[in-house]
Amino acid sequence: MLKRHLIAERELAAFAKQFRIKSGMKKAQVARKLRAARPSVQQAEENPEQSLTKLRIRIIEACSTYRVRGPAFWLERK
Numbered sequence: 001m002l003k004r005h006l007i008a009e010r011e012l013a014a015f016a017k018q019f020r021i022k023s024g025m026k027k028a029q030v031a032r033k034l035r036a037a038r039p040s041v042q043q044a045e046e047n048p049e050q051s052l053t054k055l056r057i058r059i060i061e062a063c064s065t066y067r068v069r070g071p072a073f074w075l076e077r078k
Helices: 008-024 027-034 038-046 052-061
Strands: 068-069 074-077
Touching: 008 038, 008 074, 027 038, 027 052, 027 074, 052 068
Parallel strands: none
Antiparallel strands: 068 074
8 A cells, every 4th residue: 555645735836846956847838838827937936825725736736746635735756
């Protein structure tokens, strides 16, 4: 049986930033890829208190090999 590590919604911001940096993509590149505004990507990564969960999930999934499942969030290999 697979062990899952549950992730708090506030932690998604740090994961989004970590995976974007690890992928080598700039914020503007991710914004273009996701058809989002660059400032929105900035806010999603830097302000975990803001409700940008859907964008954070999209960033994580676009920049990593993980799929995010919720409402109790965990990372799962694609």
